[in-house]
Amino acid sequence: MTSPRDASLTGDETIETSFGTIRLEQNYPTDESSALLLDQLDLQRACQAYLWFLPLIGAATWRDQAAETFGASGFGDFVVYQTLREKRGILTANLTTPYIGSFLSLADGPVLFDYPAGPTAGGVLDFWQRPAVDLGQTGPDGGEGGGYVVLGPDADATPYEDSGRVVARCATVNCLILFRVLDSDPKTMESIKDNFRIWREGSDPAPARFIEDVDREWSATPARGLRFWQDLDAALQQEPVREVDKGVMAMLEPLGIAPGQPFAPDARQKLILENGAALGELMARANQVNPRYTSPYWEGTGWYKSFDFVLEQETDTVLQLDERATWFYEAVGSSEGMVNPSPRVGQVYMTTKRDGDGKLIRADRTYRLHVPAGVPVAQFWSLTLYSEATRRPYDNGGTEIRDVSLDSRDDQLAFNDDGSIDLYIGPTAPDGAESNWMKTTGDDGWFVYFRLYGPTEAFFDKTWALPDFTAL
Structure with a gap:
């Protein structure tokens, strides 16, 4: 028995993989091993298809x-x-x-x-x-x-x-x-x-x-499990296949998804699709936490520019798959003003998933964000709280927008004498800081967007910067 790295792939051989044992007989995989390999092939393809189709779904x-x-x-x-x-x-x-x-x-x-x-x-x-x-x-x-x-x-x-x-x-x-x-x-x-x-x-x-005035709870978070693929199949039946999509469409065919054909997966396909959706989502979250395609906007912090790819979602050499998947897993929409803001025009979205010690932020701890004076905006800034599970505005039992979003136009905020402000997120508010606090609950992990509307020069030249959250 050997590992894939050390296997000769010739003659009679037994190869131990992370997904099972593969046996070769006179160079050929046995029927049982072929089935195992094809299941793994389709699972990998389902994971990649999940990431690929996030904007569409x-x-x-x-x-x-x-x-x-x-x-x-x-x-x-x-x-x-x-x-x-x-x-x-x-x-x-x-x-x-x-x-x-x-x-x-x-x-x-x-x-x-x-x-x-x-x-x-x-x-x-x-x-x-x-x-x-x-x-x-x-x-x-x-x-x-x-x-x-x-x-x-x-x-x-x-x-x-x-x-x-x-x-x-x-x-x-x-x-x-x-x-x-x-x-x-x-x-x-x-x-x-x-x-x-x-x-x-x-x-x-x-x-x-x-x-107007419907005021109902609802959810546009993409479905999990088999429902994700049912929704994808319905969308693909309505849309043309672009040249850039053909390779991924070929990956979907063995899983029962193809234009003009009914979606009726068998038990094997259902299992692979359900696992692929779960693993694909976990991969998207890993991209969020550890974006390998970029670095923090302000050196020495954990703050990233949320929209970190071009409007077309592709360059002359690559389709920005990881960048695109990260954004469209946790957000919707794009525009020139969001992607390419200029001084005093457009919007900037900053996000972080870690505190100043590099640890992932938690719902069961309280954190302080010190926002220095002179936030470089021509219009206003805001800090909004989201659930990592749903990627929607956080549900902490509050009924008012300021329960999950604080902004510079809010006359209830208490600023420091020097014009800076301390904002708090966590299960409890520090004494006297209730007006500057957003509540977290249970184990519902969270993240934030710090938005700058009409960002000015100090944002672009980085003479102004946000520090990391501090765990209290």
Whole structure:
């Protein structure tokens, strides 16, 4: 008996592997060994497919759950996510500004819309969560509003070349229009809703339908187990296979997933798919905790820039698989303003999973984050608490947004005399610090996003930096 590393792979040989014993007879694997090897091959492929399809399944899950929870299933239906319960369904939702979003199919032709002027940020995303175009302050309209047309993968752009509209093309049949209103004045929200028009090619402009005040708990966290693959199969039946996806699609065929074919896995395939989904998720978490493709943004800390890959998700030489899987495991969406912020424009998302001693942060300990004075933002900053299990805003029993998100516009926060502030996360608040504290519960491990809206020069030149959490 030998190890794979020392095996000759010739003649009669017994090889001990991490997944079982492989026997060769006159160079050939025995039938039992072949079955074992093919099971392992399919398991490895299922793990990689899980990581590959995270952006697609994240978008599809959000669409399906929004339709079920909010009744947003018609053309031009926009959900307004404002309350904690409405936002708590979204992966790593920003809790400081409202979201407005609509899922659309381009199967019936291009979609046109007139985007209103105002302080907004967002974009049109395909179902791989890549922006077809930004909207608002970081988009072509620059916050002044304008006309857009969204084309499907094969639609002809010629009729719109001289239309005066911004032409955006999606690589998928399904897409998402999503934006945030950055001004808290209710009049701004009303103006944006009043001036939004959307229609299909050949129809007349019409007001959008805004679905508000639903205030229900829901979840857009992708399913686990076999349900993950059922949801993936449903999404793949609707979307074209891109050139870059063909290799992974070949991996799925032996597991019973292929366009145009019903998904009916046998007992063997089900077991492999269920194990592959669990292992794939664990691999995604390992990427979160130990991102091998980058280093901390501020040297000597555990803070990473959350969105750490290019908009296209690939370069001239690689598809940024680990980078993409890390982000889309724990979050949704991308835009020019998120990926490539510039001084005073866009947003920055910083995250950490460790304290100042390099230890993973825990739900049963209390931590202090000292935020130095002069946070480099033209707008505001926020610290939001998320569950590692769901990747959604943390459920600690609170009913108000400030129970899980603190920001610089909050007049209940207590700042230090020098303009700095100490924020606390843990099961109990230090005496006198209740207004600066977010509660953790049980063994529900957590992480945070520290967001900078309109980051200024001191962020980019790193003359200002966040220190690590300190365990108390």
